[in-house]
Amino acid sequence: MIMTADQSAPAMVTLHRRLLAAPLPLLQGPLEITALAHDLIFQFDSAFNASLLTRFDQLTKSQASLAGLLIWLLADTTFSRVRLSASDLAQAIGTVSIRDDQQIDLAGILADEDLREELIRLLLSALCLCPEGETAAQAEDRLLMVSAAERDRVLAASRAAEQRAAAIREALAEQRAREAADKYTRE
Amino acid sequence: MTPDHWHDDLRLPDLTESGIARLRLMTEHPSAPAFSGRSGHHLNPQDLMQLLAEKPLLQAAPDTNTSPDWLAPYVADCLARVPAYRRYGTCEDFQALPFTDRQQLSKDIAAFVPDDLPLGRMIAYETSGTTGHPLTIPSHPRVAARYHCFHEQALGWHGISLAHAEGDIGVMLAGDQERCFTYVSVVPYWQQKGLVKLNLNPADWPSEADRGRYIDSLKPILITGDPRSLATLLTLPFSHCPVAILSTSMTLLQGLKSALEARFGCPVINLYSMNEAGPIAASDGQSPGLRLLQPRLYVEIIGADGRPKAYGERGEICITGGFNDYLPLLRYRTGDHASLRQEPNGALYLDDLDGRPPVRYHTQYGWLNNVDMTHSLQPFALAQYQLHQQACGAVVLRVRGSADQQALHAALAARFGPAVAITVLTFQHLGDKTVQYTSDYPEAMR
Numbered sequence: 229m230i231m232t233a234d235q236s237a238p239a240m241v242t243l244h245r246r247l248l249a250a251p252l253p254l255l256q257g258p259l260e261i262t263a264l265a266h267d268l269i270f271q272f273d274s275a276f277n278a279s280l281l282t283r284f285d286q287l288t289k290s291q292a293s294l295a296g297l298l299i300w301l302l303a304d305t306t307f308s309r310v311r312l313s314a315s316d317l318a319q320a321i322g323t324v325s326i327r328d329d330q331q332i333d334l335a336g337i338l339a340d341e342d343l344r345e346e347l348i349r350l351l352l353s354a355l356c357l358c359p360e361g362e363t364a365a366q367a368e369d370r371l372l373m374v375s376a377a378e379r380d381r382v383l384a385a386s387r388a389a390e391q392r393a394a395a396i397r398e399a400l401a402e403q404r405a406r407e408a409a410d411k412y413t414r415e
Numbered sequence: 416m417t418p419d420h421w422h423d424d425l426r427l428p429d430l431t432e433s434g435i436a437r438l439r440l441m442t443e444h445p446s447a448p449a450f451s452g453r454s455g456h457h458l459n460p461q462d463l464m465q466l467l468a469e470k471p472l473l474q475a476a477p478d479t480n481t482s483p484d485w486l487a488p489y490v491a492d493c494l495a496r497v498p499a500y501r502r503y504g505t506c507e508d509f510q511a512l513p514f515t516d517r518q519q520l521s522k523d524i525a526a527f528v529p530d531d532l533p534l535g536r537m538i539a540y541e542t543s544g545t546t547g548h549p550l551t552i553p554s555h556p557r558v559a560a561r562y563h564c565f566h567e568q569a570l571g572w573h574g575i576s577l578a579h580a581e582g583d584i585g586v587m588l589a590g591d592q593e594r595c596f597t598y599v600s601v602v603p604y605w606q607q608k609g610l611v612k613l614n615l616n617p618a619d620w621p622s623e624a625d626r627g628r629y630i631d632s633l634k635p636i637l638i639t640g641d642p643r644s645l646a647t648l649l650t651l652p653f654s655h656c657p658v659a660i661l662s663t664s665m666t667l668l669q670g671l672k673s674a675l676e677a678r679f680g681c682p683v684i685n686l687y688s689m690n691e692a693g694p695i696a697a698s699d700g701q702s703p704g705l706r707l708l709q710p711r712l713y714v715e716i717i718g719a720d721g722r723p724k725a726y727g728e729r730g731e732i733c734i735t736g737g738f739n740d741y742l743p744l745l746r747y748r749t750g751d752h753a754s755l756r757q758e759p760n761g762a763l764y765l766d767d768l769d770g771r772p773p774v775r776y777h778t779q780y781g782w783l784n785n786v787d788m789t790h791s792l793q794p795f796a797l798a799q800y801q802l803h804q805q806a807c808g809a810v811v812l813r814v815r816g817s818a819d820q821q822a823l824h825a826a827l828a829a830r831f832g833p834a835v836a837i838t839v840l841t842f843q844h845l846g847d848k849t850v851q852y853t854s855d856y857p858e859a860m861r
Contacts, residue, residue, distance in 0.1 A: 364504060364505075389498055392498075392525075392530065393498070393523075393525040393526065394525075395534055396524075396525035396528050396534060396537075396553070397525050399534045399537050400524070400525070400537070400539045400551050400553060403537060403538050403539035404539050404541060404551060408454075408538040408539060408540050408554065408559070409454070409455065409456055409457045409458075409538055409554075409556040409559040409560075410454050410455065410456050410559065410598075410600045410602070410610055410612075411540075411559050411562055412562070412563075412566070412585075412586040412588050412602075412610055412612075412637070412639055413562070413566070413588065413639045413661055413663045413686060413688055413694075414588065414590065414639070414640070414641055414663050414664045415542070415663060415664060415688045415689050415690045
């Protein structure tokens, strides 16, 4: 994910505080997650297409709990100065996760500063935002430091890029041994 | 050879009977040269339909705005899909984007191929260049076929319509080298007309006289070549006149151009084309300089400080865009130098185009650059030359083939002054990729 510096998210300290202030009912669930998502997205784009919300009907209970926490984070008034598209918001809220295969323990996340940091940074990265006071490169570095999931993703992307480059080199080497297609001028 | 010999689904899919007849004519003619290889267009019916559909777009007039509409989305696409460009992050300001050059392509060409392109039909062109960075250019048969659209466009500027040109053989690509890859083929998007790539070196022919006989029998509509091979054509006795001659690869001096025009009575079109980007500009017969051809190729002229130059100012040609899906270019420094000029009708021209970095020469009267030298040599019909200034200031002009050494000496002496030692040498062969202007004189490469 490429982060941009043209607009900043709130500072990390603000977002940590926001997470720590999450209300108890949010952590205990169950939540009307589609309704919460609607209200949040509406604040950023009142003309958004309601079909974006269908993805929230399919979340597991655990995923819905995490989405609720993300909505709480994004509802902080400091985000009101940030321009975000409805589709980016729906995508981020519906997909950001710090643990793919395990039950998400919201209380555990909130109690652990590193996990809070990871969650915040994953969300901002998904929205192509940098925390206030950080460059895109710094934000990417810090995300890599705190997030095992991000490290795995970068590693997998790097491995895929290597495989692709190797395939191209191999195909070109094979083609070099043959003639190319006709061209009727020299260059 | 039997007709079956020519059926080749990979190289020449959907070969017609008339195509086979033309292949046979080109290879079985009693004066035909020996051909060293086989080649083909590799185009299937879907490719041909696509070529037909995109032709109007390829032949549209270039958008001459300083920031054409297509540029920002193109850059964003490159940054998203091309590994080498992805590391740039985002683009807020086009002129803040880093340059790319031949060395970078040579080092890791795979990083310039977009992520999502299939590799199954990718082809490769190899180029040695003059910079010491051999390069393999990834491409596709459809990309190679698009050249035709640009050649058609350049010919159209001279009032020539290829679609209506009569003849069985469309193109004769003439080389004049010790050895080169030669073949026959057909052009499926031009009524399966024949295409012959041949070497004028007498070693390839039954006899020297067969060269002219073969050309007169085939009557190619177009003849293409570099100034060396075109100069050799002038020495051959044959009567056929093509509808046009395309000159590529090296500087075409006015003297040689005039000699070709006088002999063949047809337009001689100087084409600036490179493997990395295809045909970039061509002479249009109306204005001096070479007119930009591609509608989606953004040309900047860059100074030594990396800043864009204004119209009329000389610098390195830097290109963005192009038509090779397998090698999208972003601020690619070509190593060639020119200035850009806009005519009142909007058309853009490259003036005083010269390959390779500028060299200045120390004369009795002060410094002169290589463009001045080209102007001095324009009247001569030189096929190939190299001008070198030694560290002591002496000047050596090496010329391929016969030339009026006395007149050349006088032309250079007028520029350098009588105190500078000048030697003019003629050679039967210069290297294939000879650098035209070189110097060992102190501060010549400033």
